Amino acid sequence: MRILLINPNTSRAMTAKIADAARGVAGPGVEIDAVCPEVGAAAIESHVDEIAAAAAVVELVAADRDGPSPADAYVVACFGDPGLDAARELVDAPVIGIAEAAMHLAAVSGRHFGVVTTLSRTLGRARDLVSRYGMERACVSLAATGIPVLDLEDTASSAVATIAALSAEAAAGGADVIVLGCAGMADLCAELTVRVGVPVVDGVAAAVGMASGMVRMGLGTSKRDEYASPPVRRPVEVFA
Amino acid sequence: MRILLINPNTSRAMTAKIADAARGVAGPGVEIDAVCPEVGAAAIESHVDEIAAAAAVVELVAADRDGPSPADAYVVACFGDPGLDAARELVDAPVIGIAEAAMHLAAVSGRHFGVVTTLSRTLGRARDLVSRYGMERACVSLAATGIPVLDLEDTASSAVATIAALSAEAAAGGADVIVLGCAGMADLCAELTVRVGVPVVDGVAAAVGMASGMVRMGLGTSKRDEYASPPVRRPVEVFA
Amino acid sequence: MRILLINPNTSRAMTAKIADAARGVAGPGVEIDAVCPEVGAAAIESHVDEIAAAAAVVELVAADRDGPSPADAYVVACFGDPGLDAARELVDAPVIGIAEAAMHLAAVSGRHFGVVTTLSRTLGRARDLVSRYGMERACVSLAATGIPVLDLEDTASSAVATIAALSAEAAAGGADVIVLGCAGMADLCAELTVRVGVPVVDGVAAAVGMASGMVRMGLGTSKRDEYASPPVRRPVEVFA
Amino acid sequence: MRILLINPNTSRAMTAKIADAARGVAGPGVEIDAVCPEVGAAAIESHVDEIAAAAAVVELVAADRDGPSPADAYVVACFGDPGLDAARELVDAPVIGIAEAAMHLAAVSGRHFGVVTTLSRTLGRARDLVSRYGMERACVSLAATGIPVLDLEDTASSAVATIAALSAEAAAGGADVIVLGCAGMADLCAELTVRVGVPVVDGVAAAVGMASGMVRMGLGTSKRDEYASPPVRRPVEVFA
């Protein structure tokens, strides 16, 4: 089984880090590939970025689907789950966003989770996803560290400390599980779990787990109505 | 006051039709301009199209903002309200989507509205917007005519009849107001109101009305946090 | 176009102030009239007051409707939106409450609004309206200044300072738009916008804008079922 | 213990019928009085009527409170629960609406109730109350018989048959309890229970039961903030 991780920003370092995190939890027989766009947003930190990210996801999923050996499942590795609905139109395989995966598993791991994310301007998108995924009762807090996505690349200990502090605050306020609100935090999950003392969920690992399970049980994306293949009339250049 | 209508598909005929509808309801002193992208989706009928549309909205709003005389308000003239959050990051002026405008005014015109739209695959997006805008109690039905967006261009009487029939069904089922689910239906609003016997709301007209009012009272887009200007680091080519 | 503002309390000073605020944002061709009841509650600050206010609204709308030149739209200028449903039964024209108008426009101006109002005992009514209008996700705070309605008449700077302080607190707590919870604050809107640094919405101006737009597009009150004309069997004295 | 039933319409026949129904379920030591306004609406079938009803409730509660031996509890005997919040401001004793009482007991009697009421134009108010009382999951249907309130006075067998038929329909559609949506149906409850085969709840009886219990346990209306005594500044004539 082959799972394709799509990092919709252009950072190759982050793409590699995400792939590593995914490989660490992939079971036997699960091959992980990871791609990112050539051009686009270096980080996804605004609604404008989100559109660039969504376009990148569409392009990369379509390219893989039309390639020699399409993946068995796709993971959108950005916490805004950009382009998720569109990607589902393009393939029969499962397509999973890391925000949705993290939230679904957090809801099974405890009663109430808190999201700890990067910049406060991204909280609106996170809140929209909480609502879209039916997690309004499960999610009890959303907090922003103020750390820009790219600053997570060199995992300075200060970033970990800040995330740990906000996570502890969320736990004190009623969260019994923490959801990390950025793919760039994937490598911090283990350390944070120890520091905070409650389960900490990284969406990349969560999505790989859900995707593997879905592939094994033959469960893909419904092609009924909304996710049926879209009309083919636009040249690829629209998103290039 | 100048309001810029953005039709995010490439149909110039539809752009002209929308502009006409807007001018018909714009009060004295309100100038209407309308634009559409050079390349992109000919119609917005899928989630993939939605991303192209969102990219077009970002481009066109940014271009106008950086032009000689930026508009006083922007209207996104596609019922999926594509790129709305992103466009709000780009300007201080109000930015209004026609779905939200139609729903807000429908909620003031009656107690329960029904949406009548084009293809059934777009119902999911409409339902998401109903939820996003807090209209879950107000919206009592969503129905698809099966008419593709571009078939509305030549306003065959059969289209009107189909829309009228579904509207009447919605009214019989409890809707006391009908919301038209496509900018391409703007010119049918008056005829449908007569045929169906309940108020019928066209989002283009609704958005122009709300936008004019907001401009007159000096109410723009909040630039606090989520809609603050986005980081400037992406070349325009990303969306071109 | 003629819009009738109905101030349901007996304060002529406040009625004049509201009319001024409305005229300041009415576009060309929009005539503003404002009335208040002869007898009734001097201020609407309790549920008992609310009933007197509702009765006044019914009386004044009916009187205007039966007069020589009925208004093209009616605005109920009290933040509890008293008598709104009843007034809609009486006329075909649009009838708009200032609470609903303020909330609908606030929802388009930003992501989350906070309401700042007069006495804490009125918060329950405001919360009910938030729920009725589907604004439970959009409205993130409701705060009471403790200032009685009539003390707003002489706009002591202390009132502005108190309102500004609570507005700033709401903004710090996540509101990116402020909604003023009393028609008597209409004249403070501009100053508060400057002081607080986020958009501040006065419902009177908001309602005038929405009403003008609705009239221009020919959108009135649905007369289907719930808002159909009520049975005529009560003498006017019931409310006199 | 003395419970005052307030029928807010002017029908003395209905007032007597309601009092009878209440006495039939009042336990030992519970005295039932019933009043209705001298002037006002003969039936409460519109939002305009609702305001007249609310004014009548305020008047009658205030008069009783200021009389020689105020009641221990008040029941508002109209399914729209008019003036409930206002009446609570006026007294320390419990004040219970028959719609809320019926819904609270229905929710304890089964899993899902259906409301069967009079004219379809009153369904909006019923739906608002369902929402206000948190019964959106419990209430699975609302149906109107089309029978005007006053036609219930002579309990023609045809009325019973119509109500029974709609109740059976509601039961077939998932309701395991029926709530009668008009005080004027109080005397039909026993017969309908037999005919329909599921519990049928009359709000008058429900309210008397809840009120008796509250009085015995010393539970009245909270006077904290929202239901504190209202400012006394309006002459009684406002509602006369």
Next chain:
Amino acid sequence: MRILLINPNTSRAMTAKIADAARGVAGPGVEIDAVCPEVGAAAIESHVDEIAAAAAVVELVAADRDGPSPADAYVVACFGDPGLDAARELVDAPVIGIAEAAMHLAAVSGRHFGVVTTLSRTLGRARDLVSRYGMERACVSLAATGIPVLDLEDTASSAVATIAALSAEAAAGGADVIVLGCAGMADLCAELTVRVGVPVVDGVAAAVGMASGMVRMGLGTSKRDEYASPPVRRPVEVFA
């Protein structure tokens, strides 16, 4: 009329205390019996306890039903309302949980209630019930005193003081009614009402009041579908 109180823990002292509280509010003609299981959990303070409690409720209701003179109504006297749905399958009489009774009456006594309970680990169950009973808008706070259930038996003044302090905090935070979250607090209700200054609701008293009313009006448990008698195939030993 005979009401059977079921205390699902094994504490005879608490059972006696609950029965006393119930007798104090039962009207004339209402006989109160109270039982508890021979073996089982000494206190219900976990989800595991909750299952033991539910099994005890089923056993005790079934035993009473099959006894010489079955009760006219059953009250489950544990704030988790354990086994409520199951008990309703077993009898035609009303079955009322003290959490639901307290919440329904609190919702009629004020606008917003706060729950004050024992251990923080029971808050999750309380929150689930708030949601199940449609009280999400009515319930504004849930607080745990940290007092184990059995420590309530000797009503040390320190327990009262702690409960009073948390209740006052809830009132300051917007609750105008307090709901006691444990049957073991039934005897403290009067004192707490005085101390806190807002209505305090004990679920045992509330349930007795609602049950009496339901019996008098002939309202039992709906036997339609979900609460129909369960298949009889399990030996009693399953729960013994």
Next chain:
Amino acid sequence: MRILLINPNTSRAMTAKIADAARGVAGPGVEIDAVCPEVGAAAIESHVDEIAAAAAVVELVAADRDGPSPADAYVVACFGDPGLDAARELVDAPVIGIAEAAMHLAAVSGRHFGVVTTLSRTLGRARDLVSRYGMERACVSLAATGIPVLDLEDTASSAVATIAALSAEAAAGGADVIVLGCAGMADLCAELTVRVGVPVVDGVAAAVGMASGMVRMGLGTSKRDEYASPPVRRPVEVFA
């Protein structure tokens, strides 16, 4: 990795069938064990059964935990998810119910799922779980086949046909994914997927997939507060 499936009814045939289904989707390195109680309910078809099932789950999880090699994850293989919260108190490992697993994966596979289950009396429990898991928008229908659980054992073709027919009906009504509402349907999933033409989700397979993923990423049950180990004071006999 070892996953323990707990079938809370006493049918050994069904237990074996469930284990087979689980083994069919378990990846390499995942060992599946399955147990059922010695005594208890033969099928879980009522709220009374549900309590027996919950007690069985507690017993079997505790026994495994105290055995020589505790499982790495537990799956509760009954669609009512009985005893789920209690089992989570007992272990640090993940505990997953098949209803929650099926719903979480269905929500990722499509936009709207329909549940097809056994007897109509179990629909209430299913609806409660939909609400508990935040699936109210995702779940668009719940239908009962009327087939008793044990009749599924010999998979008569008539059962498949009935389930397929109801599934097709759900799909026609807007469901783009079907969730099977009984562990006893696990072996029908593949055939139904083919027949109905939309993804069909069996909760047993879904739970095994989610559990495997959680174990690989080191994500267990939060032991913070609500799911902390329960007080140990009850003899095992309580549930025996």
